[in-house]
Amino acid sequence: MRYKFCPKCGGRLILNENRELSKPVCTSCGFIFYQNPTVGVMGILIRDGKVLLGKRRRGNFKGQWCFPGGHVEWDEDVYEAARREFVEETGLNINITAVYTVLSDYGSIHEQFRRLHNLEQQNAIIWFLVKEIDGKLVAGDDIEEVEFFSFSEVPILAFPTHEIVLKKLKDEHLIL
Numbered sequence: 001m002r003y004k005f006c007p008k009c010g011g012r013l014i015l016n017e018n019r020e021l022s023k024p025v026c027t028s029c030g031f032i033f034y035q036n037p038t039v040g041v042m043g044i045l046i047r048d049g050k051v052l053l054g055k056r057r058r059g060n061f062k063g064q065w066c067f068p069g070g071h072v073e074w075d076e077d078v079y080e081a082a083r084r085e086f087v088e089e090t091g092l093n094i095n096i097t098a099v100y101t102v103l104s105d106y107g108s109i110h111e112q113f114r115r116l117h118n119l120e121q122q123n124a125i126i127w128f129l130v131k132e133i134d135g136k137l138v139a140g141d142d143i144e145e146v147e148f149f150s151f152s153e154v155p156i157l158a159f160p161t162h163e164i165v166l167k168k169l170k171d172e173h174l175i176l
């Protein structure tokens with residue numbers, strides 16, 4: 001249980017064990033605190049067999065690389081979120097051409113890689129294939145450097161899910 005107090009009234013949360021999946025419930029107002037994974041969106045831009053990655057500027061994974069992307073905001077369309085995150089981090093405006101894959105960054109992924117994405121956060125991530133429209137390639141927001149890599153050139157990646165997608169791109173001959 002990640003939270004102790006009700007976000008609506010400040011009452012104490014307890015776990016309601018009567019339900020199939022136990023969820024925190026407020027002892028004052030009855031509010032059920034749903035704890036669901038959030039939605040992440042990532043863009044895959046390939047140029048001449050190389051894929052665009054960004055180097056993280058801060059946080060626990062500072063200095064490690066990842067695909068450009070981020071979280072979908074409340075009330076934000078997932079495609080719009082992917083375009084917004086991509087231009088914020090890379091300076092490039094993009095069109096989304098296809099959904100490439102969808103992954104959960106918890107559960108079996110953790111067991112398989114034996115390293116954690118983030119215990120405090122669980123995400124369902126949608127990976128989009130994208131095409132450039134315009135803009136100038138320049139790192140922004142939480143990213144300090146952007147660069148295209150072939151598979152063998154890729155530096156240390158921040159997250160297991162990103163490694164899975166990178167390998168899939170290589171296996172399917174989408175990158176060199």
Ligand SMILES: [Zn+2]
Nearest residue numbers: 006009026029
């Ligand atoms: Zn409450």
